[in-house]
Amino acid sequence: MRRRTAAPAALALLAALTLGGCSDDAREPGADHRGHGSADAQTERADANEADVMFATMMIPHHEQAIEMSDLILAKDGIDPRVRALAEEIKQAQAPEIEQLRGWLADWDAPTADASHGGGHGAGMMDEQDMAALEDAEGDRASRLFLEQMIEHHEGAIDMARSEVADGRHPDAVGLAGSIVATQLLEIERMNDLLEQS
Template structure:
């Protein structure tokens, strides 16, 4: 009888120990689980949310446009201004109505593009090229050979064009504008490949298409003379 009581007591002790162990284990698991959950929300979700909330604006600032986009706008603005200056001579100096019409089309297309690119540069906090007096001789951003921007006319050629009229003006204008457009097309092709800003690469694609067509037309006009 005594032995049975001792055995019973030992069994109860083992059960109590087992229950205590189970309870302890459960408490430990609960604490661990709560800690993991808290760690996830504060250690992972917290920084994750912080990164998510800050990365879109950071990404827009950093990858919305790149250095190529800035360079494209800063070079194309004075390039367009010179084209407008050349086109502005046509109404009073050109002998051919076709040349006058072409000059008007160039002005109509490129003037709004200057305004658009100027807006981009201001939004990006980048320098907008100085306008200068007329975009012709001594244009800011140009060296005396006009080589700083592809297709830009040297001061001497621009000055010579101002003195011509009639058929002589028409031929010089077409020849110079072909070279001018070729420079714009080259810059635009580079922007299409290397630019990151969608509107800028879209404008570049439009310039390639429209000015390539005008180059072909000007060559035909010269061939008919």
């Protein structure tokens, strides 16, 4: 399994990018932001480009699979408590991001992604055999397989998020992409450390 370790300087830069890109007036998922002829809503749709739509469309099923992988590991006995804690953190972080991404697609009048889109080959997505292997694994083997698969999965998400940072136009979407890069680089470091200790 290929491993990547993020340099502290790179993480500091990414953190600065993320803080600069995030907006304090995050839109409430599920709310109707298109009513009342709002000029703000019209501006928000106009501020999204093709890269923003692609980022949201691909990241939703990618996050959904990460949650599915986490649920599989959390349902097992004999899992390293540190791996269990990581799976919980992934779920807590990515579930609200899915709702945010869905809200943006609705605001942009773009089709909402579903699991059938997948994250695309080369985006770190697990195939059916990978998911079956994780489901069948037990104990230490399951913990290790989860870490190995999630590293690859995170690397795919980071590649997609970096493309959004480079090419996206919607400021909140670019901010979320920067946050995904910074967060998941740190999680990859944690997972590599756990693999080395196992």
